[in-house]
């Protein structure tokens with residue numbers, strides 16, 4: 001479909017841009033721009049781009065079911081800053097430190113991709129008393145920063161205060177690395193952070209979450225698989241506000 005309607009002067013999306021590049025490199029037998037890599041990278045974008053945000057939201061809602069007092073404070077901030085009639089937009093975030101802190105704390109607490117993605121060392125590296133030989137596969141254990149006790153006191157505790165200063169202003173942390181770090185940091189970080197803020201504020205602007213069990217019996221411990229952390233399956237009820 002993309003091939004049929006392609007106009008090289010007006011690429012509409014990632015697939016169009018890729019097809020244009022494929023055409024440019026057609027004479028180059030070594031090019032990585034071919035149909036196989038187009039399919040792989042498009043599928044990768046869908047998997048990396050949808051599962052991550054939806055699991056984070058699913059986990060975030062479970063956490064708010066357990067802590068209705070935190071949900072209540074987000075409701076209060078939404079009503080004060082955005083109101084009930086306007087849709088949330090990104091400029092609102094700078095005036096909503098509590099909600100921003102809740103979104104950060106959800107991402108910190110759930111540690112969605114505990115081992116990041118594997119990387120390989122391109123040359124011998126000396127790290128403290130260790131030698132990591134060229135070619136070694138490395139998994140960056142993100143929990144070591146997301147649960148660092150000096151930066152986040154009681155890291156096992158869900159607490160938006162981890163991202164707030166004593167005046168209630170948002171407090172940035174260099175230890176906030178759910179998207180990993182460096183050259184290969186998640187390319188979707190900006191998009192994901194926008195999605196999480198807009199989804200959460202839109203849901204809570206319109207609904208109150210109602211647990212089907214006593215909040216103190218809600219278990220928010222992540223279920224760990226090799227690739228990602230996820231919440232245990234649960235039921236929730238939403239009531240229009």
Ligand code: HEM
Pocket residue numbers: 044045048049050052053056112113116117118140178179180181183184185186187188189191192
């Ligand atoms: C809550 C949301 C998300 C989290 C926690 C997350 C986390 C991560 C992490 C930890 C990595 C590994 C980085 C590394 O190699 O060190 C990664 C890579 C990647 N992410 Fe995300 N991600 C999220 C959302 C997204 C979205 C929305 C997209 C795309 C629309 C996306 C696309 C990618 C891609 C393509 C890579 C591979 C990048 C590369 O190898 O250069 N992610 N992500």
